Amino acid sequence: MLQLGASSLSANDITALLLGIAILLGLARILGERARRYRQPSVLGEILAGIILGPTIFGALSTYLVAKGFLSHNLFELIFPLEGGEKIALDGFITISATLLLFVVGLEVDLSTVIRQGKEAIAVSLAGIVLPFTFGFVIAWYLPDFLGAGPRGIGEDGQLPFAIFLGIAMSITALPVIAKILLDLNIAKSDMGMLIISSAMLNDLVGWIGFAIVLALLPVTAMVIPDPAAIHSATEVVTDAVNNTGSSQVVTTILITLVFLALMLTLGRLACHKALPYVQARWSWPGGVLSFVICISLICAAFTEYLGIHSIFGAFVAGVAIGDSTHLSERTRDTINQFIMNIFSPIFFASIGLRINFISEFNISIVLLVLVLATVGKVSGSYFGARLAKLGKREASALSFGMAAQGAVGIILGQLAREAGLINDELMVAIVVMALTTSLISGPIMQIILRLQHQRKLIDFLTDKQVIIDPTSTDIMQTIGELSKRAAEITNLKAHDIYKAVLQRERIMHTGLPGGLAVPHARLDNLPKPCVVIARHRNGIDFDAPDGKPAQIIGLLLTPTDQPETQIELLSLFAKSFSRNEIRQRALEIKSPTEFLAVLNQAAAEEAEATSPH
Structure with a gap:
């Protein structure tokens, strides 16, 4: 029997707890998959599940039926109680879900990629932070009551943390959402796509460090969390006992946090890099690696929670330290991501709707203000940064809307601030609406901006000479060399210049795609027009694809430096041409370049017929 303080969970409590988690996870997954079917972020369906199961719909319906005498007990309060042992256990499970979710977000931050992008990523990221942060900070500083400051976000002690938080909330970027948008548009491997990813990584890192500082600045003696879903931190008990709330404690907490961050990104990063080969060689796969990385994340989370900084910051930093290791293959990352994103992530996002009435707490003035500030600030700042990085107007415009997507990360940030008593439910609803809206519009707007005037096919760039059937190469370097020749x-x-440029790009990020595809590519200054060379490799070459499959269809894509849109077009055409499994199978069965081109031509005709109006 699980002991909770002086009491324990009864059989009824455990039954209701397990049933509540099952209902929450089940409906969140169903609606999340439904959202993905309509090419929308799964988080949209997951939050909708919480709204349905929370006081907005299920709670209101249960109360009405009890009042009318149709029910003897309120089903909502039985399954999702507002107090007692079951509520504490459910809140603990939700805390673990949030912690592991931020670990996955950190895992996506590849510091090596950010460093290689250099000045361009810094320019885009910082410009995309400064302007929206300024908008949010100023409006929160002068209008805290109107915006919806919580009990710990008002008064002299709470004014600064609240203003900093809203600045961060306006400037944060959702790395997982952006990555999904780029994959959907088939431009994740392009130069612009990599710049967006690198900038978002740096943006996330700065944002979560800033949020950790906000939590350290919060006045401990003013801790009031009226929300029944808020989770009482063990650190607050320790701090209350010490009864030290002066500025020296805040400074000490911040300094310890920054030292922890520095150590984890240097010595901790190196230790994880050294330990991973041992774990992968001697422990079972994938369970061994999964256990190792989750243990590290929970230890780091516990440490930052002990400091008075939320556990999610420690998990995020652990993810950054582990995710930067080259020993963590794409297949292992995908396994970790699938486990956490399909179990814990839906529960966390659905839980947001359990304690908020999205109808009664919806304030149209706050929603519109937050939405406009976040969108205008982020798009304008990112566009300015992209222009500083010497991107063209069209490419900079597309990048700026890509960076505007806040999605899951903005919602996580808002929920944690709400739990800490920094914001009220009205502002939380506004942040959810803003995060979902920016995520929904980013992809379509990018697609409109990057749409080319003339629709071309991959076969338009190919001749028999540009198709190699069964090359003799046995690894990436040999394959790139043969294609470059x-x-x-x-x-x-x-050939050496081509090989060097392509290999340099490959070292920044592997170009393997799911389904046995790979797209090594480069942009060259002295290239007069685009060039495509495709190799059909029967045995396959390991390009470190997310699904772990060797690449059997490898496309070398070369474009002039002054034609960034052409690179995006070719990447999209290549992915689209081989998106169907039957086309890939046909390509693997052919015996000559001419037959290969015939397969492509037939695939293009079938696609045109399928999409033409009847």
């Missing part, structure tokens, strides 16, 4: 014959450039 053929490209040199077509473009009259030096």
Whole structure:
């Protein structure tokens, strides 16, 4: 029997707890999958599940039926009680879900990629932070009551933390949402796509460090959490006992947090890098690696919670330290991501709706103000940064809307601030609406901006000479070398120069795609026009694809430096041409370049017929 303080969970409590988690997870997954079917973020369906099961719909319906005498007990309060042992256990499970979710977000931050992008990523990220942060900070500083400051966000002690928080909330970027949008548009491997990813990584890192500082600045003696869903921190008990709430304690907490961050991103990062090969070699896969990384994340989370900073910050930093290791393969990352994103993530996002009435707490003035500030600030700042990074107007415009997506990360930030008593339910609803709206509009607007005037097919860039059937190469470097040699014959450039440029891009981020595809590519200054060379490799080459499959269809894509849109177009055309399994199978069965081109031509005709109006 699980002991909770002086009492324990009864059989009825355990029954209701397990039933509540099952209902929450089940409906969240069903609606999340339904949202994905309509090409929307799954978090939209997951939050909707919480709204349905929370006081907005299920709670209101249960109360009405009890009042009318149709029910003897309030079903909502039985399954999702507002007090007691079951409520504490459910809140604990939700805390673990949030912690592991932020670990996955941190896992996506590849510091090596950010460093390689250099000045461009810094320019885009910082410009995309400064302007929206300024908007949010100023409006929160002067209008805290109107915006919806919580009990710990008002008064002299709470004014600064509240203003900093809203600035961060306006400027944060949702890395998982952005990555999904880029994958859907088939431009994740393009130069612009990689710049967006790198900038978002840096943005997330700065944002969560800032949020950790906000939590350290919160006045401990003013801790009031009227919300029944809020989770009481063990650190607050320790701090209350010490009864030290002066500025020296705040400074000490911040300094310890920054030291922890520095150590984890240096020595901790190195230790994880050294330990992973041992774990992968001697422990079972994938359970061994999964256990190892989750243990590290929970230990770091416990440490930052002990400091008075939320546990999610420690988990996020652990994810950054572990995710930067080259020993963590894409297949292992995908396994960790699938486990957490399909179990814990839906429960966390659905839980947001359990304690908020989205109808009674919906304030149209706050919603519109937050939405406009976040969108205008983020788009304008990111566009300015992209122009500083020497991107063209069209490319900069697309990038700025990509960076505007807040999605899950903005919602997590808002929920944690709400639990800490920093914001009220009205502002939380506004942040949820803003995060979902920016995520929903980013992809379509990027697609409109990047749409080309003439729709071309991949076969338009190919001749028999540009198709290699069963090359002799056995690894990535040999394959790129063989493709570069053929490209040199077509473009009259030096094979070594092509090879060097493509390999340099490959080292920044592997270009393997699911389904046995790979798209090594480069942009060259002295290339007069785009060049495509495709190799059909029967045995396959390991390009570190997310699904772990070797690449059997490998497309070398070379584009002029002054034609960034062409690179995006070619990446999209390649992915689209081989998106169907039957087309890939046909391509693997052919025996000559001519037959290969025939397969592509037939696939294009079938696609045109399927999409034409009847």
